[in-house]
Amino acid sequence: MNVADSVAAVSLGDAVSASVSYDQLRVSDGTLYWLETRPDAGGVTTLTRWRGGEGVRDASPAGFNVTNSVHAYGGGSFAVAEGWLWCAGEGGLYEGRHGGELDLVSRASLGDLTLGDGELLAVRESDHGDELIAISLTGTRQRRTLVASRGFLSAPRPGPSSLAWSAWSERDMPWDACEVWVASYSPHGHIESPVKVAGGADESAIEPRWGPDGALYFMSDRSGWWNLFRWDGDKVEAVASIIGECAAEPWELGYASYDFLEDGRIVVAVQDGPRHRLVLIDSSGAVRSVELPYTSIKPYLAALGTTVALIGSSPTVAPQIALVHLGDNDPQVEVLAKSEHAGLVRVKVSTPTELRVRVTDSREVLALVYPPAGSPASWRAPVIVRAHPGPTASCLLRLDWQAQFFTSRGFAVVDVDYLGSTGYGRAFRESLYGRWGLDDVDDCAAVANHLLAAGQATPGQVFIRGASAGGYTALHAVAQHGPFAAATAISAIVDPDRWTKTVPRFQRAHAMRLRGGAGRVEAAAVRRPVLFIHGTADEVAMMEDVCELADHLAARGVPHELLLLSDVGHYVATSTGAGAALEAELAHYRAAVAAAATS
Template sequence: MLISAFGSWSTPVTAELVITAAVGISDVRADGAAVVWSERRPAEGGRCQLVRCGPDGTLTELLPDGFDARTSVHEYGGGDWWLRDGVIWFANWADQRLYRLESGVAEPLTPEPAVARGDRFADGDLSADGTFLVAVRERHSGSEVRNEVVRLAASGPGEPEVLVTGPDFVAAPRLSADDARLAWISWNHPSMPWDDTVLTVRELATGEETVVAGGPGESVSQPQWQPGGSLYFLSDRTGWWNLYRWSPGGGVEPVIVLDAEIGVPGWQLGTQRYVPLPDGRVVFARWSDGYDRLAIAAPGDAVTPLDLPFSAVAALRPAGGEVVLIAGTPTEEPGVYRVSADGAVRTIRAPRRTGLDPAYVSVPEAISFPSGDRTAHALFYPPANPEFAGPEGTRPPLIVMIHGGPTASAVPVLSLGVQFWTSRGFAVVDVNYGGSAGFGRAYREQLLGEWGVVDVADCLAAARWLAAQGRADGGKLLIRGGSAGGYTTLAALARPDTPFAAGTDMFGIADLEVLAADTHKFESRYLDRLIGPYPQAREVYVARSPIHRAAEFGRPLLVLQGADDPVVPPNQSELIVDALRSRQLPVAYLLFEGEQHGFRRAENIRRALEAELSFYSQILGFELPAGEGIEPVEVENLRSSR
């Protein structure tokens, strides 16, 4: 075994390998004996292709050249496509119009909007008789954005008919099995879908409406009609997203209630986390103690865990008496699987094989640690490389990773983006700070009014606790995050007592006031709950904005930003970069043309990873491994700061 400084180890987990494995699967559906899923392909500029696996295992790419099944409703998308009997309906990225795809031919169903990409569609449902669709439409007209449920013909072009309008947001329009009723979710500013939502049912013949569930303090989601006319949905009325059933003329009754999260935050549309089977049992995924696992239960009966290795489940869909799903494990990336009620698994789309020796894979450990008078949670990844060890008496540098959202969570599934670091000798901790999902509503609400406080405290506590445990070098602590995680990164560095030696901010927020005035509709009032109403709470916005604490920065910073980001525009990154430049502090800035909120193009994913490694090597003083051809990143003012 070779002895070399942590961070300098040679590894097969190169940026090129990360890109090869970065083909993401975002949704799956069964169509008879066939299964269709969507693949995000960095090598094709981030395009989402639909792939069909036939009963004999034959794979067919379904979208013609020039089409990309991806919606930008809420900017985060989801619910991009749906299908029946070999016909697919999808939103096309370039123009956001809704298309019908049959026998390899894609025809538009919706008219060309008055504003380019101004009419966006998502989260649709097909009527039982196959004649019409219902879907979410987000209409952009000047500065006005309207979110509505519309109905349109399933097989020919035409102007959609508005069914639901008025609420600030709508989601999950679902038709009953006899097409007589429509269910949908709605909410209004300043709530987000994990705060307060309402589930409504309308009799389409009479227009009579019934509020089924929801309201202040209750988040409902994922309605699904059952053949007998009852409606399943998720609600967190007990503090956990559990499963309930409503019957017309009756009431609401619990189906599955446990101290675990079946639901997830509604950042994207079209999410489905449970599948009722024909025999009355329900297969579902539930988050508990930082891990996501499958289980099955009959209404009112005990829950039976399915003995499967999956630790993260992205989608569950019905497939006759079985389910199809996207799932991954701590040692395998997500794949597509068919699972029976007894837990038998058939692989439909295997995880992409990288040829990586398992000895290079760092398996996450779920940890809990003190943070003031609270307990916070994280996933800890130790360094893993069978060919190297660090010099005797030394400990690895630690990268504190911060998920976006901030109402999201660290996911315990194999990510070569994490192994890129651990196989080089870094330890990594992925923090589920107070406010993260997966630990119940009370934990999620720890961040209300406290963004920039609780998240920062928990990230600092994780780093200090691991250093105190001897699992990391307390003098070589690093922090990185994107979007909301970028804000936490900046806030953690903008303090004189920061323990971090450097940080990487990816499209993060520097000025909360600017964000409140210059972001998209979906998140335009998010800060009302996380910070306070603006401008009434302006003093808090100023106090917690890293740009107003630039004088307290004393650590090098790398900033990575997409030029076309509508969620966190480039001015946020430029504000903090200019502030550090004016103080002649070490800073590096890379702006990626054609990228939005997150990097999708292969060349940009590669450059961002390698630039970050180069940045840390310059800050911590280790040599880059030879043979990878890593282009150094220029860190301004680095020499003058030493």
């Protein structure tokens, strides 16, 4: 592997500890709050706050993990007002003052926490469905149910004498068919006269919130893209027409892809393929892009006057909490927090190029190609093709230290936006239904074959790896003839039919729609060495399926390794097992490279 001697390798510890995750920006009383997950602190998620003149401080007690598991993936785990915190955590809902101890309020698992008038609104999930509940913030903390459904509920948003929320059935995912509802509401009163504002079988209407004009705003993909709409109590109209996704696929609760500035403009994060941009929409519907140093923006925007707080990154900038001042002049960016640390300042970063590969006459696929760090333009190297999870996720133009871990060791890393990815419109996202394990595998193989034909990928040294749904893709890629010499399957799904019965309630409809393509990964079909990495506490993809497949491979004499990470859940990359996983993955590829070199 021709890595220049001057290129410093990203250490295992740095690759893990640099991967700090920021989430869930919110503003209250002029103070900005966010969640910060620090792998070097055992993956505990801390509530952090910033206020002008006071700097950045932790708001939740040390060691308290601010999280919830509503709909399996959580979200909306805190609410704040006047120095008080309400945080979801292990064991239920807690409340307390900034920096102080938190007291248990309710043992219910709650998410999408939102403050109403003297009440805390939240989503409560059970095996039988969802409820929107209200907890009185005075007296005995009485709890009452506002809305109940056998399906799913989210985004309780109180407005002028009204409550808005989103709802979808147990047969759907929120990005397939989701509705926005409104009803008359008063604190301590009942929900009355509910009205469906938008959404249906062929429309995903999400992220409702009330504007300063008293109208209800929401995202809808009725045009084929999630765009912003407004309901004035009588009719629905488009706020602006944008070719791009103005919302993220709602895996988690509490997303905020847009917000309102005090001068009447609306700020929106838009995704075009692997890129994000920030746009401003004025009162006439005119759209203007904002020049920023970021190419990836998380779906959490929070406005403070004419400033917007965001979580941004780029291929050379690790995730940052930034204030973007949007006055009349050019935008000014003020960084409040960043996940970089001193040990990586001098590391040479591999920056990606966009590659488009024709798969069929009617479809092309986009990939991000990270060359080995320090390599010349005419590089040739072992290649790791990464199939993202979801499969509705997408590859993003942001600094990924775990990719840099491999590029600094002479590998090229290639992220593929295969069919089913978000960022290309509703039709592209839906097209993988019933074709899972087929078209996604074809797309990854097409990219790998293109790099081989171009002389960039070393023959016999092209690998595929994936996590969760991407793990299923990776396994099927080595269960057929193709360009891949080995696979790494992390938190992998093995049997789509069995998965429909074991997957969490939220994702069951997704499993039902995806299946019908390649079917179960059969040990008899696997042709290349496989590394399995799985957490013993994974509740999304069952460990037993992976262990069974590994046993069958052993019986057939197929080279494989199984790394089980004790007490680790579905998200290995941000867990306490992240370091061991990276180390095992590197050893797996190096063994395959050595075998290819001697064959």
